[in-house]
Amino acid sequence: MNFESKLNGGIFCIPECTECKKIVWPPSEFCNHCFGRIFLKEGIFVGKIIEFSRQNDEYFCLVEFEKVIRIMAKTSKIPEIGQSVKISKCGIRDGNYFFQVI
Amino acid sequence: MIDVNKVGIAGYGITPFSKEDKKIESVLLDSTKEIFRNNSKINKDEIDAVLVSTNNNSKYLSPILSEMSGIQPKISHTVESLCNSGTNSIVSAYSYIASGLADMVLISGAERYDSPGQILEWDDSRGEYKHPIFWASIFSKSYKRKFSISDEQLAIVSVKNHKQAKENPNALSKKTYTVNDVINSKKLTEDLRLLDCSRPCTGSASMILASEKKTKQLTDKPVWITGIGQKTISAGFTKNSSFSSMESTKMAGHTALKMSNKNIRNIDVAEIHDAFSVCEPMALESLGFSEDGNGMQIINELHSTDDFKINPRGGLIGSGHPLGATGIAQTIEITQQLQGIADKRQVDNPKSGLVHNMSAAATSSTVLILET
Numbered sequence: 001m002n003f004e005s006k007l008n009g010g011i012f013c014i015p016e017c018t019e020c021k022k023i024v025w026p027p028s029e030f031c032n033h034c035f036g037r038i039f040l041k042e043g044i045f046v047g048k049i050i051e052f053s054r055q056n057d058e059y060f061c062l063v064e065f066e067k068v069i070r071i072m073a074k075t076s077k078i079p080e081i082g083q084s085v086k087i088s089k090c091g092i093r094d095g096n097y098f099f100q101v102i
Numbered sequence: 103m104i105d106v107n108k109v110g111i112a113g114y115g116i117t118p119f120s121k122e123d124k125k126i127e128s129v130l131l132d133s134t135k136e137i138f139r140n141n142s143k144i145n146k147d148e149i150d151a152v153l154v155s156t157n158n159n160s161k162y163l164s165p166i167l168s169e170m171s172g173i174q175p176k177i178s179h180t181v182e183s184l185c186n187s188g189t190n191s192i193v194s195a196y197s198y199i200a201s202g203l204a205d206m207v208l209i210s211g212a213e214r215y216d217s218p219g220q221i222l223e224w225d226d227s228r229g230e231y232k233h234p235i236f237w238a239s240i241f242s243k244s245y246k247r248k249f250s251i252s253d254e255q256l257a258i259v260s261v262k263n264h265k266q267a268k269e270n271p272n273a274l275s276k277k278t279y280t281v282n283d284v285i286n287s288k289k290l291t292e293d294l295r296l297l298d299c300s301r302p303c304t305g306s307a308s309m310i311l312a313s314e315k316k317t318k319q320l321t322d323k324p325v326w327i328t329g330i331g332q333k334t335i336s337a338g339f340t341k342n343s344s345f346s347s348m349e350s351t352k353m354a355g356h357t358a359l360k361m362s363n364k365n366i367r368n369i370d371v372a373e374i375h376d377a378f379s380v381c382e383p384m385a386l387e388s389l390g391f392s393e394d395g396n397g398m399q400i401i402n403e404l405h406s407t408d409d410f411k412i413n414p415r416g417g418l419i420g421s422g423h424p425l426g427a428t429g430i431a432q433t434i435e436i437t438q439q440l441q442g443i444a445d446k447r448q449v450d451n452p453k454s455g456l457v458h459n460m461s462a463a464a465t466s467s468t469v470l471i472l473e474t
Binding site: 025026027050051052053054055060062069070071072073074081093095096097098099 | 240243290293340
């Protein structure tokens, strides 16, 4: 299964090269360093909020995982810079990835 | 540096920027025909290349524009790079002439108000936040936080650029605004108001670039492209190393100034890619016009003295932002400034000008240096 299929099933994975072990982001079939094949690491990953803003009552934030992966995610509580978060919900809706963190 | 042929701006044409619903082919032709109306010395049979700059999905636009204009070029193709498509087409034209592959190139950039270039679908790291207002909100929040800048201070960018756009007959905006107007305009996010944003629109801008000999034959007021810098960091917004400065702009600016043997202090007038208010101070700092965090000081000073040095035509915020035409329109403005024919927008006796055009949250930047 590729990253997108996993995400569609609500599972967030970290794509890592089987050869050079580099984390590849955005997800791709091949490593952008050595073109090696990608392994999808599953788990509960802890990220850090590096910036945020708000639209109406909803906060959106830039979250960094493993010092490489950055995503824009929704959060229901007032965020803080440097706050540790985990992905609570993710998937694909209307063709777009979506991520929610707590 | 490699010895290359000198490249000059021999002619140009531009349309008013509007919300007009018109076919892209007609929009392209509108500014192209202005070139020939403005300069009867330009011979269509001598045009070696026709480059179209747009994000429009229509196909084969360069051969179509060539046919509609009665030109049969050797080279014809489209250049697309989101918001800096225009200056990318100038760089391509420059390269054809500098290398000797072409003597004269027509560049035409155009967009419709409903351009698909506003959204980069590929960038999935943005999640559901793909509209540019979200990266602009992150930039604004990060810049304000790092340098203790308030919304009211940032609003000066919009106030200044709308004021300057009022002197630009082709600008989309015809109104002036106060800081309160900007602050009280529709709140798109916590960090972005409607009047902080450039607006997509319909418009086109075209230029003729030519070799030194040909440029001197075609115009009494030649303007030369003496510096080019380009840098692409990534395609994805989240790959930016900083959200309060523009890394690609820093590198492109450095390269362009080095190529032209200039220092930023030598620049008399500049067009800056103010897609959103925060972009103007960020770009000024990244280009070296000021220290980090001091961009607003320059903007305030220019605004309070009615000095049009930065974004004389009103920037993207005042003029409107027809993506594929923007970089060419910026370059036309600097050309007119250097030629001393910018009417009420004219700055005092400029000798060197700079164009800054970027795309997708500053993941890619182009900087051009122009001189008389």
